[in-house]
Amino acid sequence: xxxxxxxxxxxxxxxxxxxxxxxxxxxxxxxxxxxxxxxxxxxxxxxxxxxxxxxxxxxxxxxxxxxxxxxxxxxxxxxxxxxxxxxxxxxxxxxxxxxxxxxxxxxxxxxxxxxxxxxxxxxxxxxxxxxxxxxxxxxxxxxxxxxxxxxxxxxxxxxxxxxxxxxxxxxxxxxxxxxxxxxxxxxxxxxxxxxxxxxxxxxxxxxxxxxxxxxxxxxxxxxxxxxxxxxxxxxxxxxxxxxxxxxxxxxxxxxxxxxxxxxxxxxxxxxxxxxxxxxxxxxxxxxxxxxxxxxxxxxxxxxxxxxxxx
Amino acid sequence: xxxxxxxxxxxxxxxxxxxxxxxxxxxxxxxxxxxxxxxxxxxxxxxxxxxxxxxxxxxxxxxxxxxxxxxxxxxxxxxxxxxxxxxxxxxxxxxxxxxxxxxxxxxxxxxxxxxxxxxxxxxxxxxxxxxxxxxxxxxxxxxxxxxxxxxxxxxxxxxxxxxxxxxxxxxxxxxxxxxxxxxxxxxxxxxxxxxxxxxxxxxxxxxxxxxxxxxxxxxxxxxxxxxxxxxxxxxxxxx
Amino acid sequence: xxxxxxxxxxxxxxxxxxxxxxxxxxxxxxxxxxxxxxxxxxxxxxxxxxxxxxxxxxxxxxxxxxxxxxxxxxxxxxxxxxxxxxxxxxxxxxxxxxxxxxxxxxxxxxxxxxxxxxxxxxxxxxxxxxxxxxxxxxxxxxxxxxxxxxxxxxxxxxxxxxxxxxxxxxxxxxxxxxxxxxxxxxxxxxxxxxxxxxxxxxxxxxxxxxxxxxxxxxxxxxxxxxxxxxxxxxxxxxxxxxxxxxxxxxxxxxxxxxxxxxxxxxxxxxxxxxxxxxxxxxxxxxxxxxxxxxxxxxxxxxxxxxxx
Numbered sequence: 001x002x003x004x005x006x007x008x009x010x011x012x013x014x015x016x017x018x019x020x021x022x023x024x025x026x027x028x029x030x031x032x033x034x035x036x037x038x039x040x041x042x043x044x045x046x047x048x049x050x051x052x053x054x055x056x057x058x059x060x061x062x063x064x065x066x067x068x069x070x071x072x073x074x075x076x077x078x079x080x081x082x083x084x085x086x087x088x089x090x091x092x093x094x095x096x097x098x099x100x101x102x103x104x105x106x107x108x109x110x111x112x113x114x115x116x117x118x119x120x121x122x123x124x125x126x127x128x129x130x131x132x133x134x135x136x137x138x139x140x141x142x143x144x145x146x147x148x149x150x151x152x153x154x155x156x157x158x159x160x161x162x163x164x165x166x167x168x169x170x171x172x173x174x175x176x177x178x179x180x181x182x183x184x185x186x187x188x189x190x191x192x193x194x195x196x197x198x199x200x201x202x203x204x205x206x207x208x209x210x211x212x213x214x215x216x217x218x219x220x221x222x223x224x225x226x227x228x229x230x231x232x233x234x235x236x237x238x239x240x241x242x243x244x245x246x247x248x249x250x251x252x253x254x255x256x257x258x259x260x261x262x263x264x265x266x267x268x269x270x271x272x273x274x275x276x277x278x279x280x281x282x283x284x285x286x287x288x289x290x291x292x293x294x295x296x297x298x299x300x301x302x303x304x305x306x307x308x309x310x
Numbered sequence: 311x312x313x314x315x316x317x318x319x320x321x322x323x324x325x326x327x328x329x330x331x332x333x334x335x336x337x338x339x340x341x342x343x344x345x346x347x348x349x350x351x352x353x354x355x356x357x358x359x360x361x362x363x364x365x366x367x368x369x370x371x372x373x374x375x376x377x378x379x380x381x382x383x384x385x386x387x388x389x390x391x392x393x394x395x396x397x398x399x400x401x402x403x404x405x406x407x408x409x410x411x412x413x414x415x416x417x418x419x420x421x422x423x424x425x426x427x428x429x430x431x432x433x434x435x436x437x438x439x440x441x442x443x444x445x446x447x448x449x450x451x452x453x454x455x456x457x458x459x460x461x462x463x464x465x466x467x468x469x470x471x472x473x474x475x476x477x478x479x480x481x482x483x484x485x486x487x488x489x490x491x492x493x494x495x496x497x498x499x500x501x502x503x504x505x506x507x508x509x510x511x512x513x514x515x516x517x518x519x520x521x522x523x524x525x526x527x528x529x530x531x532x533x534x535x536x537x538x539x540x541x542x543x544x545x546x547x548x549x
Numbered sequence: 550x551x552x553x554x555x556x557x558x559x560x561x562x563x564x565x566x567x568x569x570x571x572x573x574x575x576x577x578x579x580x581x582x583x584x585x586x587x588x589x590x591x592x593x594x595x596x597x598x599x600x601x602x603x604x605x606x607x608x609x610x611x612x613x614x615x616x617x618x619x620x621x622x623x624x625x626x627x628x629x630x631x632x633x634x635x636x637x638x639x640x641x642x643x644x645x646x647x648x649x650x651x652x653x654x655x656x657x658x659x660x661x662x663x664x665x666x667x668x669x670x671x672x673x674x675x676x677x678x679x680x681x682x683x684x685x686x687x688x689x690x691x692x693x694x695x696x697x698x699x700x701x702x703x704x705x706x707x708x709x710x711x712x713x714x715x716x717x718x719x720x721x722x723x724x725x726x727x728x729x730x731x732x733x734x735x736x737x738x739x740x741x742x743x744x745x746x747x748x749x750x751x752x753x754x755x756x757x758x759x760x761x762x763x764x765x766x767x768x769x770x771x772x773x774x775x776x777x778x779x780x781x782x783x784x785x786x787x788x789x790x791x792x793x794x795x796x797x798x799x800x801x802x803x804x805x806x807x808x809x810x811x812x813x814x815x816x817x818x819x820x821x822x823x824x825x826x827x828x829x830x831x832x833x834x835x836x837x838x839x840x841x842x843x844x845x846x847x848x849x850x851x852x853x854x855x856x857x
Contacts, residue, residue, distance in 0.1 A: 052662075054667050102844060104851035109850075112797045112843065113843060116843060119840075123833060127833040233675075274686065275682045277682075278675070281673070281674075281675030281679055288669045289657050289658070292665065
């Protein structure tokens with residue numbers, strides 16, 4: 001029964017999302033696109049979290065993808081769609097090398113390295129002045145789809161759907177068992193035949209490709225990159241807060257969290273242009289202390305408790 | 311031919327020698343008791359065989375092949391399975407799903423086949439409530455699930471690290487019968503670590519006694535338990 | 550054993566050779582490297598204390614130092630006192646911040662998975678830097694103090710001497726912490742708690758109180774170093790972030806629970822950075838050095854672990 005309801009709700013949301021641009025102006029549409037961007041990042045962050053590994057490097061891979069897309073277009077004259085793919089591939093390749101190097105030690109070691117990723121690539125992009133435009137960044141001569149807002153919206157929407165599908169496939173296939181086992185107890189997982197290193201590296205690459213492609217789409221939509229905006233802390237903190245608030249270890253939580261916080265964040269940005277991130281910091285702290293299962297987890301518990309009382 | 315052969319297996323942690331020059335052979339269908347005072351190196355020995363630790367020196371042979379440096383998941387696929395002293399069922403999964411993991415990853419089955427196979431294994435162990443979350447199982451059910459998880463890896467050699475701990479006498483009898491039965495059905499070489507000597511007596515044909523990482527005696531339990539060095543090791547360990 | 554001793558000798562030999570070459574070629578690199586190393590070591594030591602004893606990787610580490618610096622700025626501008634004098638109220642305030650932070654947040658995640666601890670302290674870092682951003686804006690602040698510009702001249706070479714204060718601070722911190730952990734009752738209890746919390750509880754040590762005190766001491770030390778930092782650097786809300794990473798890098802290099810090797814690690818980090826900065830136009834690359842070190846440290850640790 002609840003499965004049908006879930007499907008119906010999902011379908012309704014999808015229809016709404018597709019029809020959305022036709023009934024609203026440019027401003028709500030750009031908000032919707034930014035919500036979708038954060039949603040993708042939040043879901044992808046959660047996908048890696050399911051292995052028990054925390055990445056603080058979302059902004060890093062997002063920025064790498066942004067730069068790769070813009071630079072490959074400027075220097076190689078590639079078509080915009082291809083540059084987005086290149087953004088993903090380069091982010092994935094960097095994640096692969098980094099993962100092979102550091103994923104033998106996990107937990108805090110991995111978390112710290114990811115924390116440094118955004119910082120490092122921001123420094124590289126700032127200092128490779130001849131190639132990347134230095135602190136001022138680079139501007140694209142033209143926007144993707146000649147700046148057509150409908151098409152850029154659908155591009156990001158397509159990316160979000162793709163991410164959700166990948167996330168659901170991971171949740172329903174043997175990958176889910178491997179990841180849950182690794183998160184619970186690595187030694188037990190290894191003794192049950194799970195090659196944990198392989199799974200960790202693969203998931204790290206897949207999520208980084210997603211983050212890199214999202215950065216690529218974003219850069220192509222707005223037509224520029226700068227070290228400060230492309231590696232902005234927002235891209236790490238917001239998705240993290242969204243996934244935590246919505247509920248971790250599933251697709252639904254990050255999606256719900258992104259919808260909620262994404263809309264709120266746009267208004268916060270208007271009213272508190274500097275320092276609106278404090279709200280997300282507080283959300284992260286409160287959620288981790290008082291409701292680690294998030295909104296979706298809380299709802300499930302209330303439903304269960306209700307069922308038990310009947 | 312012996313399924314598992316250990317040759318002067320040694321493991322040091324810093325200055326501490328946890329396992330020291332252990333030679334051992336295990337054959338199929340045999341249940342071997344591994345006893346010794348606390349800290350004698352029993353669990354470390356199992357860790358070395360299952361690949362959680364890499365030996366400082368010495369070798370582990372399985373089916374005549376030197377597997378001393380193989381990673382744990384490779385050994386699990388080859389047929390070396392073990393339980394853990396501190397049971398750690400995988401949370402957020404049902405008992406059945408816990409058992410499915412071995413079938414999927416150690417034996418390479420797909421999800422559907424693994425589900426069927428896990429169901430069968432649980433039935434053969436008379437493990438009910440397989441759809442329950444692991445947190446809701448009784449102690450006996452949890453222990454049976456742990457054994458089912460090892461059987462799911464398709465073992466040829468199996469180590470049970472204090473699986474009887476925490477059970478009452480009826481439950482212990484139940485589990486002893488279960489272990490005997492799976493040893494025969496699957497033609498396994500089983501190594502059993504236990505502190506309760508009654509269990510060792512009922513289960514095993516041969517025991518090894520470890521003390522400070524070395525085998526100080528081996529043979530049938532009734533003989534070994536009379537040896538002065540064994541008595542001394544136990545008394546010394548308690549004093 | 551023998552090979553590791555040979556290895557150590559080789560490393561010391563190489564380091565000495567590099568040192569001598571630097572003295573001949575670019576003496577200023579060594580001087581500024583030493584000063585930078587002092588700062589890194591002084592910031593990293595409190596992290597080593599928290600990580601080694603409370604067992605929490607505090608991702609808000611650099612942000613607490615930043616908070617200390619802003620507090621010092623506030624005390625010194627508000628009451629017109631020298632920032633070095635402001636160190637005392639800052640120390641006390643940071644101790645109180647430590648108690649509050651521990652009681653309201655850290656305390657609650659001690660038993661929780663590492664995941665929760667990492668996310669929590671990351672959240673705290675965000676709250677701290679953004680609250681300061683809201684109150685003080687992102688505009689950099691700097692005090693102009695006469696004594697900071699003190700310099701010395703050796704032969705042709707003239708260099709600032711004030712920053713040696715960080716070296717002094719690092720050495721004092723280390724000596725003080727070693728004395729505290731080895732000679733005092735509380736310190737010994739803390740070491741016991743760090744090694745085995747359950748065992749410590751069994752022998753009657755109040756584990757929770759020990760955690761609280763250690764955490765607050767670490768934050769107090771960060772207050773001191775924040776004050777010193779303010780005297781010779783400009784501060785802004787995000788200034789602390791990279792110090793969290795650098796400190797972790799040093800602690801990981803030294804080995805968790807170790808204090809003394811942090812000095813050597815800092816020296817390597819400080820000198821390498823100042824070496825890169827000595828090339829005109831390439832100074833911006835200096836921050837990448839620590840990243841290379843982190844990755845090398847982690848790879849070598851991973852390798853060591855599979856050995857054992």
